[in-house]
Amino acid sequence: MGSATGFLDTVRIENPFRNEAERLGDFEDLHIAQGCEARCAQASRCMNCGVPFCQSDFGCPLHNLIPEWNDLLYRGQEREALKRLLQTAPFPEFTGHVCPALCEKACNLENDCVTNRDNELYLIETGFAKGWIQPRIPAARTGKRVAVIGSGPSGLAAADLLNQLGHEVTVIEKADRAGGLLMYGIPNMKLPKEIVERRIRLMEAEGVCFKLNTEAIPEELQGYDAVLLCGGARRPRSLNVEHMDAQGVMFAVDYLTAATRAVISKSASETSAKDLDVVVVGGGDTGNDCVGTALRQGCASVTQLEMMPAPPEDRTPGNPWPEWPRTLRTDYGQVEAIFRQGSDPRIYETTVKQILTDEWGHISGLETVKLQRTPEGRFEQVAGSEQTLKCGLLLIAAGFVGCEERTLDRFALKADGRGRLLPEDGSHHLEGRLFSAGDMRNGQSLVVRALADGRNAAREIDAWLK
Template sequence: MGKPNGFIQYTRIENDWIDPKIRLKNFEEMHVLLNDEDRRKQASRCMNCGVPMCQSAIKLAGMVTGCPLHNFIPEWNDALYKGQYDMAAWRLLKTSSFPEFTGRVCPALCEKACNCISMEKDYSNGKDIKDPVTIHDNELYIIEKAFESGYMKPQFPKVRSGKKIAVVGSGPAGLAVADLLNRRGHCVTVFEREGHVGGLLMYGIPNMKLDKKIIDRRVDLMKAEGVEFVVNVNVGVDKKADELLEEFDAVALCCGAKKARKLNVAGEDSMGIYPAVDFLTAVTKEVVKGAQPFSLGDMDPRDKHVIIVGGGDTGNDCTGTCVRLAAANVVALEMMPKPPVERAENNPWPQWPKVLKTDYGQMEVIATQGEDPRVYKTTIKEIYQKDGHVTGVKTVQVEFKNVDGQRKLCEIEGSEKELKADLILVAAGFLGAEEYTAKAFGTEMTQRGTVAADEGKYKTSVEKVFACGDMRRGQSLVVWAIAEGRECAREIDRFLMGYTNL
């Protein structure tokens, strides 16, 4: 531990936001990184505590805090503080396949478990030391420093096994599977149905949150290391499952969970209603092409009244995207009640903090419209249309009640309102994986609409076919997809090398 009193001497300073009025003019990334000296000070706040909760994913009260990748956080924070940048990168990359992704889009489960949060005010100088270490920002700084310095070079396995693996899907889980199996010495081919590698990272996350050049940089590195990528091939449609099973020694299904949830209300068949990810995908394709103006057709939010259904990360991404594309007005409907600003007594550390979070999209609407776009405890009851196109909605407030011993979502009588709407984006979650790939391979499905695979083993009901990431666990975070991809790669390696009985 380089600085025993760093967490007392320095207060938490995060990467700063670019002003909304400036960043709204483009789709560039939104943060300004700290300089070297200030970043090292932030790293010095990591106190190398006896039990570092940050690096152990612990499930408490139904939610996880701590890093699913089990990163060696105190170790690389210490190296960063000492200016040992290569050492910091070496320790970080031992457990994290793509810190340049998680350092941008992860909600920092590690920070929610940081022991600094459990501290009281320092009795000697009155400083508030309860803010967690900037683990998320430190991680990003380390990996970007590694790319900048030339530390990130292609690494080649000393021996090739001759075993061939097909990875179906090039999202975070698929890339993690491919990365580890290639490093192990196997020959990996990744199949992607879209024209660009990246899956959710490429098309489900806006460019201002994760610049697509960052994905290309990592993919180019993986190509140099021997991973083969095949795009514009839809396995189960363009490429038969039987062909892959005959040609490859193992297959990893990493196709995500893109089956969107519907609203199930009258008028949902109107034009002008789209799944959120379809909208984000269309915009990203235009951004990557460098097209101006964008060719979004009926999805174009310019000068439209937009309603976004869903208050999660995807809904927020739609909010920020619509503001950039000059929507006339944005309203985001959230069924759940507004969270408290501070932790409730029944939500103590190190549980996940169930508190109000105002993300970049909401910040930008506040800056342009003058108010938070979120409307809580509200959902759509009916959709109005004219000539087949959406014109507005009837909303209703809802709340959870105990009905016949069960917790049910109930409408609040007399709470209906009408809102104008020219475009509705549904970000209400997903119902699981698209079935056609699983059906092509004959794998069993769960009641949740995911591919059935053994917990911890990732084996499906079909010999030599494995599944991981959102396709197995359901809609989740990028960091969980990477963690599952790494674990799945180890199980495939054990299978290929005959270690199945260990």
């Protein structure tokens, strides 16, 4: 149970961020990893509570055995701790970088919670560094073939487990690199791409076959016993204004993809924010990633518009612990914008009323308008609140409305009212040999939820194949 007085003796210390001035000069990892001593001390703070909410449904969707591996880490048994972590977590190096750590918000220590995410990252990176992570080749094969469509976290987690269960797995991915949003979406500074590539190489060594640059077509999947659709929820929500086709208006994931391609190829991005006034529509995590990326590309200014009011500083009575706190967070990109510009880039209760263009069809500015809620809960524009903003690059990060229609059409499938392929019985089985998982089944969510869902789908397919 860690140290009996661990949380009293040791204060919570997360892996620190590199300072703003330094990290804005590159796309390298935001954080500085701490060593064994610091991690063991942090693990000592875990109290092995009678009811460990961290691993309950309120906490980790993978139900990681958090108190157990924290205890082993505290005692210096790193290899045993890693084994315990890998019982439930397929890729701790991904969650160790990008998970919002639902487990920590559900920790009994509340704001003083244990640094589970950093501890998890330390364990897996120690495993790689010490050579404990080696390809696990299944002892026997079942002779069953499974195609996994999409190589995001849900597809990778499903492929990993199906392969370990002895099935022959092919992952079909339309992009030129595997990883889904882990590769092209989440920026390099949050998740360095060599970490994604390292896992793909390991999975290949374990027998998983990756077919890249290949869009899945049902006619070409005849030879598979089961097909798992993990295509994500990648249809972006648009703005209901004219000139959305103007040059300099882009959806966030397209922009972030171009930025990552440039980082990987060490060349200039084909769509750079350099010297431009950037406006990001959407105050969520994707919007924040756009802010951080635009600043690194050398934008002249960055503003973030959010239609909702600013969240409260503290939990409200309707949002008690151990629920995820719906409170104001100032993420790394916003911190960097404050450092660079001297003010918070976020403007709340505001949207775009009009995109202004120049004579060459390029965006030149925006007319914004304030929003207010009607008693029925609808948003309405506040008359006379219009303002003009300079804008050379408009990035739309207003959320996602479901899976791509092209894939639905190809497979002759119909999504539900929220754009999801979610079977009515709550399972992963759509029809015949078709299954779904991840954001495609549940709507845009989190990496850790996609991993958990991919593993659940794999178990269901395994049972069905038997």
